[in-house]
Amino acid sequence: MSERASFIAFVAAIVVQVLILVGVPARKAITLATGKSAVLKVQPVDPYSILSGYYVTLSFEISQVRTFPDAPEFSDGESCYAVIERGEDGIWKPVSLEHELPENLPENRAAVLGRVNYGRIEYGIEQFFIPETKRDAVADDLRANRDNARVEIRIDGGGHAALERLRIEDRVYE
Amino acid sequence: MAPNQNMNTKFRAALRNELPLWIREGLVSEETASNLSTTYQLGNLKEESSRLLSAVIFTIGGLLLGGGVISFVAANWDDISTPVKLTILFSALLGFHAVGYWLWRSTSWRRLGHALIFCGCLVFGANIGLVAQIFNIRGDWYGAFGAWAIGSLAVAWAIRSWIIGVLVLFTSFLWFIGFQDDHHQRAALLYPFAIAVALIPLAWIIRSRVLYAGTWLGIVIAASVIAGNHGSANQALLAMAAGGLLMWMLGQLHRAAAWRKEFSNVAAGLGLSTLAATAYIWSFHELWTNPKLRLMQSLLPLLFLALSIAATLLLFRKERQTQSWLIIGVLAAGLLLAGASLVNREIPFTIVTNLAAMILAAVLIGISLIDEQRAFFWLGSLYLVLLILSRFLEYETSLLIKSAAFLGCGVAVILAGVSYEKYLRRKIPSVADNKDKEPVYE
Numbered sequence: 258m259s260e261r262a263s264f265i266a267f268v269a270a271i272v273v274q275v276l277i278l279v280g281v282p283a284r285k286a287i288t289l290a291t292g293k294s295a296v297l298k299v300q301p302v303d304p305y306s307i308l309s310g311y312y313v314t315l316s317f318e319i320s321q322v323r324t325f326p327d328a329p330e331f332s333d334g335e336s337c338y339a340v341i342e343r344g345e346d347g348i349w350k351p352v353s354l355e356h357e358l359p360e361n362l363p364e365n366r367a368a369v370l371g372r373v374n375y376g377r378i379e380y381g382i383e384q385f386f387i388p389e390t391k392r393d394a395v396a397d398d399l400r401a402n403r404d405n406a407r408v409e410i411r412i413d414g415g416g417h418a419a420l421e422r423l424r425i426e427d428r429v430y431e
Numbered sequence: 432m433a434p435n436q437n438m439n440t441k442f443r444a445a446l447r448n449e450l451p452l453w454i455r456e457g458l459v460s461e462e463t464a465s466n467l468s469t470t471y472q473l474g475n476l477k478e479e480s481s482r483l484l485s486a487v488i489f490t491i492g493g494l495l496l497g498g499g500v501i502s503f504v505a506a507n508w509d510d511i512s513t514p515v516k517l518t519i520l521f522s523a524l525l526g527f528h529a530v531g532y533w534l535w536r537s538t539s540w541r542r543l544g545h546a547l548i549f550c551g552c553l554v555f556g557a558n559i560g561l562v563a564q565i566f567n568i569r570g571d572w573y574g575a576f577g578a579w580a581i582g583s584l585a586v587a588w589a590i591r592s593w594i595i596g597v598l599v600l601f602t603s604f605l606w607f608i609g610f611q612d613d614h615h616q617r618a619a620l621l622y623p624f625a626i627a628v629a630l631i632p633l634a635w636i637i638r639s640r641v642l643y644a645g646t647w648l649g650i651v652i653a654a655s656v657i658a659g660n661h662g663s664a665n666q667a668l669l670a671m672a673a674g675g676l677l678m679w680m681l682g683q684l685h686r687a688a689a690w691r692k693e694f695s696n697v698a699a700g701l702g703l704s705t706l707a708a709t710a711y712i713w714s715f716h717e718l719w720t721n722p723k724l725r726l727m728q729s730l731l732p733l734l735f736l737a738l739s740i741a742a743t744l745l746l747f748r749k750e751r752q753t754q755s756w757l758i759i760g761v762l763a764a765g766l767l768l769a770g771a772s773l774v775n776r777e778i779p780f781t782i783v784t785n786l787a788a789m790i791l792a793a794v795l796i797g798i799s800l801i802d803e804q805r806a807f808f809w810l811g812s813l814y815l816v817l818l819i820l821s822r823f824l825e826y827e828t829s830l831l832i833k834s835a836a837f838l839g840c841g842v843a844v845i846l847a848g849v850s851y852e853k854y855l856r857r858k859i860p861s862v863a864d865n866k867d868k869e870p871v872y873e
Contacts, residue, residue, distance in 0.1 A: 270585035334614025
C-alpha cells in the first residue's frame with residue numbers, strides 16, 4: 258500500500274470510530290431536543306435494589322404488560338408500543354399496548370417504543386446515572402419518598418424515549 | 432525461500448550457534464557457512480527476538496498510559512462539565528491514534544506506534560462506555576462490544592494489525608454471546624460468517640498464526656453455542672466434532688498444498704486438541720442426552736462436515752502415502768463423534784465416543800511414529816491412560832480391579848515407551864539421542 262493510500266485508510270478508520278462515538282448518543286440527543294415531553298410516575302422501588310452500580314433502577318406503571326387491560330399477545334423479545342395519555346394531574350397514564358406504531362394520536366397522547374421481556378416492558382429509560390457523590394443521597398431520597406418520584410421524559414415521532422430528569426417532590430436530579 | 436525451508440527461530444538459533452564450530456572442525460567451508468547464514472537469515476535473529484520484547488514492553492507502557500488517562504477522567508468525573516468531558520475523551524482517542532500513526536510510519540519506531548494505536552482502540556472502547564454514561568444511555572450491554580468491534584476492525588485493516596484483530600475477535604465474541612442470548616438465535620447464525628469474512632483474509636495477508644487460529648476457534652465455539660441453544664447438548668457435540676475435524680483437515684491442507692504453510696501446525700494442533708477434548712468430555716456415559724436435532728442449529732456443523740470432506744478429498748490427491756492412514760483415522764474419529772450426536776441409546780453412544788477417543792490416541796501415537804517425535808507418543812499414551820482410568824473411576828468396580836487397572840496401565844505405558852525408544856534407535860540411530868530435532872507438529 259502506498260503511503261498516501263495507507264494514510265487515507267487510517268484516517269477513514271478513525272472517522273469510523275469517531276462516527277460510532279457520535280452515533281451512540283445521537284438518537285438520545287435528537288429525542289431530547291425534538292421529542293414530546295411527558296411525566297411518568299415512578300413505581301415504588303424495591304428498597305434493596307435501588308442502586309445497580311452507578312445507576313438508580315426505576316420502574317413505571319407502564320413497565321408491566323398486565324397494566325394494559327386488553328393487551329394483545331407478545332412473545333419475549335418482541336417490540337411493542339405503549340400508548341400513554343396525559344392525566345389531569347399532569348402525569349401520563351397507560352391506555353393501550355400495540356404491535357404497530359399508532360398514527361395520528363391526539364396531542365395529549367403519545368406512543369412509547371418498548372420491548373417485552375418475560376412480562377415486563379423495557380423502554381431504555383429504566384436506569385438513571387447518578388454521580389458517585391450523590392448516589393447515597395438519591396437512594397435515600399427515593400426510599401423515603403417512594404410515592405412522590407417522577408421522571409420527565411421526551412418521546413420522538415418513532416416512539417423512542419429518553420430520560421430527561423428525575424424529580425423527587427421538588428428536588429430535581431439531572 | 433524454498434517452500435520446505437524451516438524458518439523456525441529455535442532451529443535457526445541452534446544453527447547460528449553451531450556454524451562457528453562446524454567451520455573450525457572443517458565440516459563446512461567459510462563460503463558454505465556464509466551461504467547458510469544468508470539463506471536462513473541468521474543475521475536477523477537478534478533483531479527478531481528484540482522485536483517481540485519491545486512490542487510487549489511498548490504495549491504494556493501504552494496500556495498504563497491509557498489507564499492513567501481514563502483514571503484521571505474518572506477521578507474528577509463529577510467536577511467536569513459535559514463539554515470538557517467529551518473534549519478529554521476525544522482528545523485521548525485522537526492523540527493515541529495520531530502519535531501512534533506518526534511513529535508507525537517511521538522506520539525506527541514502528542512497534543511503539545503499533546502499540547499506541549492498539550491502546551487508541553482500547554481508549555475507543557472505554558469512550559463508548561463513558562459517552563453512554565454521560566448521555567444516560569443504558570442499552571443492551573452487548574451493544575457496546577459490537578460497536579467496539581466494528582470501530583477496531585476498521586483500524587485493524589487500515590494498519591494490518593494482528594493484535595487489534597485479536598481485540599476485534601474478543602469484543603465481537605462478547606457481543607455475539609449477549610446478542611444470541613437475547614432472543615436473536617436466528618440472526619446470530621450470521622456471526623461465524625461475519626468474523627470469517629472480516630478476520631481470516633486479514634490473518635492471511637499479514638500471515639498471523641494467532642489471529643488465524645483464534646478466528647477459527649471463535650467460529651467453532653460460536654457454532655457450538657448456537658447449536659447448543661435450547662438445551663440440545665448433542666448439537667453442541669456435533670458442532671465441536673465437525674469444527675475440530677475441519678480445523679485439522681485445513682491444517683493438513685495448508686501443509687500438503689503449501690498454502691501459507693505457517694498456518695499448518697497451529698490449525699492442525701488446534702483441530703486435534705478440539706477433537707480430543709470433545710471425545711474425552713463426551714466419553715462419560717452420563718453426558719448422553721436424547722438427540723434433539725433442529726435444522727437451523729445444525730446448519731453450521733453440517734457445513735463444517737461438508738467442508739471437511741471436501742478438504743479430505745483434496746488431501747488424498749496431494750498427500751504422501753504414509754499420511755493417508757492418519758487422515759483416515761482423524762476423519763473416522765470426527766465422523767464417529769459427529770454421528771454420536773444422533774445415537775438415541777446411552778450404551779451405544781458411550782461406545783462410539785470412547786471408540787473415537789481411542790482412535791485419536793492412536794493418531795497421536797501414529798504421528799510420533801511417522802515424524803519420529805517423542806512428544807506426540809507421550810501425549811497419545813497419556814490420553815489413552817487418562818481415558819482408561821476415567822472409565823474405571825466412572826463405573827462402580829471393586830478396588831481390586833481398580834488397582835489392577837492402575838498397575839496394568841502403568842506397566843503398559845512403560846513398556847510402550849521402551850518399545851518406542853527401541854523403534855527410534857532401530858529406524859534412525861542418530862535420532863534417538865537428538866533432542867534438538869525440529870518437530871513437524873509444534
